[in-house]
Amino acid sequence: MSYLKERILKDGIILPNNVIKVDSFMNHQIDPEIMQEIAIDFYYHFRQEGITKVLTIEASGIAPAIITAAHFKVPMLFAKKTQPSTLGNKDFYETNVYSYTKNVTNRVIISKKYINENDRVLIIDDFLANGEAALGLVDLVEQAGAQVAGVGICIEKSFQNGRQKLMDKGLEVFSVCRIGSLEDQQIEFLEGN
Numbered sequence: 001m002s003y004l005k006e007r008i009l010k011d012g013i014i015l016p017n018n019v020i021k022v023d024s025f026m027n028h029q030i031d032p033e034i035m036q037e038i039a040i041d042f043y044y045h046f047r048q049e050g051i052t053k054v055l056t057i058e059a060s061g062i063a064p065a066i067i068t069a070a071h072f073k074v075p076m077l078f079a080k081k082t083q084p085s086t087l088g089n090k091d092f093y094e095t096n097v098y099s100y101t102k103n104v105t106n107r108v109i110i111s112k113k114y115i116n117e118n119d120r121v122l123i124i125d126d127f128l129a130n131g132e133a134a135l136g137l138v139d140l141v142e143q144a145g146a147q148v149a150g151v152g153i154c155i156e157k158s159f160q161n162g163r164q165k166l167m168d169k170g171l172e173v174f175s176v177c178r179i180g181s182l183e184d185q186q187i188e189f190l191e192g193n
């Protein structure tokens with residue numbers, strides 16, 4: 001069994017509404033070795049894709065994304081939920097992302113300065129559920145005229161429809177681990193990525 005699956009079984013806490021709390025190693029306290037192993041998986045899967053930028057959304061995507069970007073030797077960019085006072089009103093792309101866990105819609109932005117039509121972007125996030133966060137990032141990449149080279153997910157909840165929505169857009173999705181069911185408080189993993 002992979003390191004990440006073992007850690008989820010050991011330390012993951014299943015909350016109501018099919019939410020898994022992983023804040024002892026991923027979402028609050030962060031285990032750099034787990035992040036490193038996740039990043040290596042992403043690197044090996046997408047290494048032929050000519051990635052020029054890794055994109056995520058704050059806050060939980062940042063840890064896996066920065067280490068992944070270090071393997072590709074490219075910059076990591078994260079979509080911000082607040083507009084910095086230093087960024088003028090026309091200097092960014094924006095989209096709305098509904099948060100599954102917090103039940104709020106966030107307007108998220110990225111500066112036009114850091115992405116352009118020559119970029120091949122690898123989108124990274126900690127979880128994939130209904131695909132709102134990943135699709136919001138895809139929208140930002142498309143507004144910039146750049147290409148999405150793929151989507152890398154640490155923990156996919158495959159019983160929700162995020163993967164299907166991304167595949168319907170013709171995108172390559174690679175998940176380090178896939179959860180098939182959380183029924184009866186039991187975590188069941190799917191084989192494959």
Ligand code: 5GP
Pocket residue numbers: 018019020021022027060098099100101125126127128129130131132133134162
């Ligand atoms: P989606 O946008 O695909 O519906 O949900 C993915 C986003 O919601 C991720 O950015 C992640 O932060 C959050 N999320 C979704 N499901 C879970 C979960 O089970 N546990 C945690 N910790 N975050 C989740």
